[in-house]
Amino acid sequence: MPSASTSPTLLRFGILGAARIGPEGLIKPARDHPEATVTAVACRDPARGTQYAKKWGIPKVYSGPEGYHELIADPDVDAVYVALPNGLHYEWTMRALQAGKHVLIEKPITSTADEARQIFALAEEKGLVALEAMHSTFHPATQRVREIVLSGELGKVKSAEVMFRVPTWMTFFIFEKNDMRYEYDLAGGCSMDMGVYSIDAIRYATGNETTALEVTSATATPHPADPTRIDRAMHATYALPAASDSVTVAETTTDWAAPGWGPFGLLPRMPVDTLTVRLERGAVELYNFVSPHLYHYIAVRPTGDSEGAATTAAAARTEKVYRYADGRGGEGWSTYRYQLEAFVDRIRGRTPWVWIEPMTSVTEMETVERVYAKVNTSSSRV
Numbered sequence: 001m002p003s004a005s006t007s008p009t010l011l012r013f014g015i016l017g018a019a020r021i022g023p024e025g026l027i028k029p030a031r032d033h034p035e036a037t038v039t040a041v042a043c044r045d046p047a048r049g050t051q052y053a054k055k056w057g058i059p060k061v062y063s064g065p066e067g068y069h070e071l072i073a074d075p076d077v078d079a080v081y082v083a084l085p086n087g088l089h090y091e092w093t094m095r096a097l098q099a100g101k102h103v104l105i106e107k108p109i110t111s112t113a114d115e116a117r118q119i120f121a122l123a124e125e126k127g128l129v130a131l132e133a134m135h136s137t138f139h140p141a142t143q144r145v146r147e148i149v150l151s152g153e154l155g156k157v158k159s160a161e162v163m164f165r166v167p168t169w170m171t172f173f174i175f176e177k178n179d180m181r182y183e184y185d186l187a188g189g190c191s192m193d194m195g196v197y198s199i200d201a202i203r204y205a206t207g208n209e210t211t212a213l214e215v216t217s218a219t220a221t222p223h224p225a226d227p228t229r230i231d232r233a234m235h236a237t238y239a240l241p242a243a244s245d246s247v248t249v250a251e252t253t254t255d256w257a258a259p260g261w262g263p264f265g266l267l268p269r270m271p272v273d274t275l276t277v278r279l280e281r282g283a284v285e286l287y288n289f290v291s292p293h294l295y296h297y298i299a300v301r302p303t304g305d306s307e308g309a310a311t312t313a314a315a316a317r318t319e320k321v322y323r324y325a326d327g328r329g330g331e332g333w334s335t336y337r338y339q340l341e342a343f344v345d346r347i348r349g350r351t352p353w354v355w356i357e358p359m360t361s362v363t364e365m366e367t368v369e370r371v372y373a374k375v376n377t378s379s380s381r382v
């Protein structure tokens with residue numbers, strides 16, 4: 001197994017970018033992991049970098065035009081967390097791998113599938129670990145949904161659907177006015193941001209996580225910042241590889257800024273974040289599939305025999321799953337904490353409880369490319 005670390009016990013992380021996701025994505029989980037620590041952060045602006053490091057107790061700060069380069073060259077950094085705008089993931093991951101570091105890469109892994117392939121090829125060549133931080137996959141609730149779906153309890157999959165919608169009023173609080181998500185050159189767009197979660201949730205729950213989905217339709221709602229190239233919302237349909245001769249379809253609806261409804265759109269919408277899988281004999285729903293650690297429920301709704309046989313449907317049930325069935329996990333562990341557990345285990349040569357294979361990330365990007373290509377060529381990422 002790879003071993004770039006010179007520290008026998010602690011895996012020492014450096015973060016590229018004083019990013020908003022840093023504290024949840026790595027800093028807090030590392031505090032709670034006996035073998036991980038954040039040793040450095042790089043920020044283009046020295047004052048902001050110093051402030052961030054002080055606030056989060058990070059000993060070293062690299063800044064200025066060479067700051068990112070200095071961080072990845074630091075011999076006290078074993079692993080790099082790439083928390084940069086999407087369009088910079090590829091460049092800095094490749095640089096970090098070249099420098100001999102393991103890399104945890106924020107989602108979406110890259111701007112294109114080809115870039116993702118290059119990352120995994122280089123990681124393999126160097127004997128290093130590269131992982132896309134698709135954190136929700138690592139949570140026991142996600143694993144449980146997949147287990148129920150694939151168990152056959154409710155028969156074969158008929159369709160799957162994700163609704164992931166953030167209302168306008170909330171967008172105002174969570175995104176900057178000139179957020180990097182609205183910049184085409186930084187690989188912005190709702191499908192790059194929320195679409196990847198949705199596509200992966202469906203593929204993972206139905207056991208299709210290494211398959212690029214065929215996109216049967218895609219309709220974008222333009223973002224005012226760059227209406228021809230940046231999608232504010234996307235509705236897409238897919239053909240899932242059929243588990244039987246039944247029609248198996250999937251659908252994602254993502255929206256960064258859903259307007260209000262009712263008279264003059266004055267009535268506020270609530271955020272929605274739900275994965276539903278419909279099977280021959282019922283449905284499984286995961287409410288809050290992106291951040292199940294905050295709150296979630298799994299609703300299992302059997303409907304009886306689709307063939308019309310005289311069977312009585314089993315009772316509906318609700319599950320909440322914060323640890324694995326065998327007790328692994330911890331009190332209050334977030335999706336990011338579970339993810340860190342897996343990343344460290346992999347680097348240390350232990351078998352992670354859950355892993356995201358390179359093909360999963362590559363085919364996620366292939367699917368996103370197909371979504372954009374279906375809409376029009378100006379929003380295409382390849």
Ligand SMILES: NC(=O)C1=CN([C@@H]2O[C@H](COP(=O)(O)OP(=O)(O)OC[C@H]3O[C@@H](n4cnc5c(N)ncnc54)[C@H](OP(=O)(O)O)[C@@H]3O)[C@@H](O)[C@H]2O)C=CC1
Nearest residue numbers: 017018019020021042043044083084085086106107108180
């Ligand atoms: N896993 C999750 O739950 C989440 C993941 N993400 C992902 O994390 C990544 C970062 O997102 P987020 O933390 O919201 O973003 P932020 O805007 O807070 O951070 C991005 C960082 O990128 C750096 N940067 C370097 N070049 C540029 C540039 N040209 N324009 C803008 N920023 C630049 C900045 O670093 P510097 O400090 O050097 O100025 C900034 O701190 C994205 O890929 C996003 O998809 C985001 C939110 C949640």
Ligand SMILES: O=C1OC[C@@H](O)[C@H](O)[C@H]1O
Nearest residue numbers: 107166174181193194290
């Ligand atoms: O990763 C993310 O998770 C939640 C979203 O609202 C956000 O845009 C995104 O970057």
